[in-house]
Amino acid sequence: MRLRFLLGDVWVGLRRNMSMAISVVLVTMISLFLLGLGLLAQRQADVMKGYWYDRVQVSIFMCTKDSRQPNCTGAVTEDQKENIRSQLDQLRPLVKEVFYESEQEAYDRFVEQFKDTPLVGNISVGDIPQSFRVALSDPSKYDVVASTFEGAPGVATVQDQKKVLDKLFSILNKFTRYAVALAIVMVACAVLLMATTIRQAAFSRRREIGIMRLVGASNMAIRLPFIAETIIAAIVGAGLALGLLVAAVRALVGDNSRNVVLNQATIGAADVWHIAPILGGMAVALAIVTSTITLWRYLRV
């Protein structure tokens, strides 16, 4: 009974103040959408780190007969290769795995990767140097490997794939920061708008409130409809934000559910549902805190 009366009151309030309710919904939606984007970008970075850091390798390219690096005096010799291999063995357990890629294998991989492009015709066996592919147990300790082998006899260059990834991660981190900063501004907008809406709603129902006070309705009975209205508007906003996030993830990342490799390296719609409780909780908390403070300030009981 009591609940039905409250819901009726809430419904009348929302209908009477429809434009304001819609604006609260929209501002909440945008602020939570931005916040969600920030969270998802962070999640994406984590997922990528987990996936790629396992596969990150340091490539130690050998000299070829045409290498122009100062310490290359011609193609790498078997002795030099043996030397490098034993040095790599000494670096265990930092060095997790070592793959050797011969010139023929490097050529085959290149042909496979670029098989439909005209590049293939211009490359022959020997153009791509042989290399050691080294997987590290701790990818951040690249420097140890680099300092050991850079300039070593027979080594042309040492290349760290992690550097390429780090550039990507820094872009993702920057994106996260921008998204969260924007989200904070929008959350401030949402809070102010909620406060204005509540004041307006209280003003439009001042007669009812006056009579409620007069007949001795409790503070909670007077305030609850306003708090409930704000919570409903915020939850609708959060729901729309989640919908937008799912759409955004689909559009940006694509539907990778069938692509096994990429599926592990990128976030998907399921990740949106992981952050849903955070966004929903945030919406409800914002609504409760804002409406309580506003009512406490503007509604004398």
Added chain:
Amino acid sequence: MIRFENVTKTYARSQRPALDDLSLEIERGQFAFVVGPSGSGKSTLLRLVIREEPTTSGSVLVAGHDLAMLPPRKVPRLRRQIGTVFQDFRLLPNKNVTQNVAFALQVLGKPNRAIRMLVPETLELVGLEGKGKRMPHELSGGEQQRVAIARAVVNKPPILLADEPTGNLDPTTSLDIVRLLADINNQYGTTVVMATHDNVIVDEMQRRVIELDHGVLVRDEAQGSYIPAPSFDEPAPAPEPDEGDLWADPNPDWTEDVVRGDD
């Protein structure tokens, strides 16, 4: 039931106290008129009883509770013991008679079953049986005030305060309304305190009269008459608005009290 002990009330922006060292007691079941010119402190007296305002000094006791000691969260409970009626009726224009009366019970969380029983019963008491579906604007002034009285007493409060309840009504209707209040007083033993300007009513009823002037108690008679203003030669001047006494003058928008405006 209601006791004032050396109560002084000075409003923040006023020099002169609205009530000045007032002491009086209104016993359970009594019917008392509070008379006096505008700005004499009648409305302030009523406002203090429902703790709309705190006293500046002295204490107000209602049903044994010292209101100064009453924590704010218990104020609603106090107000449930007190029905209040105003000159301007204060009905909700978008609710019909039944809904207006039921509203007072709904906001207190009363079960629907009780509401369905109490509302028609109370409408019958105030003489509005069969008019439950009317909207306030379809009623005469006297009928609107009856709705307001029904709303004030539907919860069966032991105290009923009426602030110029006949101020907007013609003399005949006014007398009917006061008789209704007297009926409620008789039937339920409700303590009734009515602030009024209306000498005809006061003279007719012959009840206790408490007269205030500039916040000072100047007369308290067990069965008194309204003592008219000294001069009849010229029409009484329009009462000057008294900033301190917020309820004395018809306030065009009384609801400003409730929601602080845009600032």
